Amino acid sequence: MLPQLAQRVALRTIHATFTRCAAFAPSIFVTRLRVPTRTFLSSSLPRLAPASRKSTKKGRKAVGAKPKKTAKATKKVVKAKSRSKKPQKLRRVLKEDLPPKHPPVACILHFQDYVKSHPVSSLEDARLRLKEAYGVWASMDAAAHQPWIDRSKALLAEYPRRLAEWYRKTDEETVKAVEKRFKARGRILTKDPDRERRPAPAFLRFWSDYRKTLSVSGREVLTYTTEAAAKWRSLSDEEKAPYFDSYRQALAAYHAKRGKAPKTASD
DNA sequence: GGGCCCATAACTCCTAGGGT
DNA sequence: ACCCTAGGAGTTATGGGCCC
Numbered sequence: 013m014l015p016q017l018a019q020r021v022a023l024r025t026i027h028a029t030f031t032r033c034a035a036f037a038p039s040i041f042v043t044r045l046r047v048p049t050r051t052f053l054s055s056s057l058p059r060l061a062p063a064s065r066k067s068t069k070k071g072r073k074a075v076g077a078k079p080k081k082t083a084k085a086t087k088k089v090v091k092a093k094s095r096s097k098k099p100q101k102l103r104r105v106l107k108e109d110l111p112p113k114h115p116p117v118a119c120i121l122h123f124q125d126y127v128k129s130h131p132v133s134s135l136e137d138a139r140l141r142l143k144e145a146y147g148v149w150a151s152m153d154a155a156a157h158q159p160w161i162d163r164s165k166a167l168l169a170e171y172p173r174r175l176a177e178w179y180r181k182t183d184e185e186t187v188k189a190v191e192k193r194f195k196a197r198g199r200i201l202t203k204d205p206d207r208e209r210r211p212a213p214a215f216l217r218f219w220s221d222y223r224k225t226l227s228v229s230g231r232e233v234l235t236y237t238t239e240a241a242a243k244w245r246s247l248s249d250e251e252k253a254p255y256f257d258s259y260r261q262a263l264a265a266y267h268a269k270r271g272k273a274p275k276t277a278s279d
Numbered sequence: 280g281g282g283c284c285c286a287t288a289a290c291t292c293c294t295a296g297g298g299t
Numbered sequence: 300a301c302c303c304t305a306g307g308a309g310t311t312a313t314g315g316g317c318c319c
Contacts, residue, residue: 118304118305118306119303119304119305120303120304120305123303123304145302145303146302146303146304147303149303149304161305164305164306213314213315213316213317214314214315214316215313215314215315216313216314216315218314219313219314240312240313241312241313241314244313244314245314259315259316263316263317
């Protein structure tokens with residue numbers, strides 16, 4: 013095996029050569045693209061295209077979806093550009109400001125233990141060890157997996173509490189800065205598990221009841237959302253009343269808890 | 280006025296971990 | 300980036316209402 017230094021030099025030389033060649037013939041030296049393991053072509057159930065929603069929910073973009081540039085979006089870009097002339101002073105996010113990391117899952121815990129008992133000495137060695145560790149994991153039966161699953165479950169059970177604790181001890185400005193940093197890196201900050209949820213509105217209460225009357229499950233339920241909406245629209249005010257009443261009650265309780273009075277029509 | 284949130288399910292994608 | 304996999308979280312339809 014090559015000594016570490018020699019190996020690094022060799023790798024760097026290969027990389028440098030590759031980069032130089034790629035500069036001359038980019039079409040030949042196309043860098044490996046990260047292709048999703050499953051696409052809408054291979055998917056058994058392709059994602060449904062948004063019909064009436066003006067925008068999708070925030071967060072991860074659909075794979076392959078290129079955001080349309082509407083006049084409004086262009087306006088926003090111009091606005092953002094003009095704003096960007098004045099450099100915004102962002103709060104610096106320190107390492108200790110970051111929320112607790114998501115706990116490792118069972119196979120990763122197993123991998124950690126495996127590496128501890130089988131130390132590596134080189135890059136090639138590390139790669140082999142990885143393959144080896146996951147090979148060992150794959151060859152184990154469910155009973156053998158159990159200790160790591162239990163550990164993972166324990167860590168996972170603790171995670172929401174740790175996250176909620178982080179939200180409690182972290183000031184709003186830092187949370188916002190962390191959120192921004194996450195967003196900039198294409199990640200999403202997990203929401204506070206203890207956050208107070210707004211009560212579900214009348215239609216959702218109706219929908220919850222409606223789907224109980226359906227004898228379908230899974231994704232099939234989705235096809236009934238339109239039907240449920242039509243049914244909701246066809247309901248008389250009297251029929252809708254119980255749903256609105258329960259919503260108003262829940263909303264009043266929600267506002268009372270927050271110390272804010274609900275807005276009325278006269279507001 | 281736009282964006283988000285609420286409920287619901289399966290499906291899909293991403294993240295977590297280690298060393299180099 | 301490479302190697303792997305379990306599980307978290309976003310996506311998707313829907314309408315009403317709140318908040319910025």
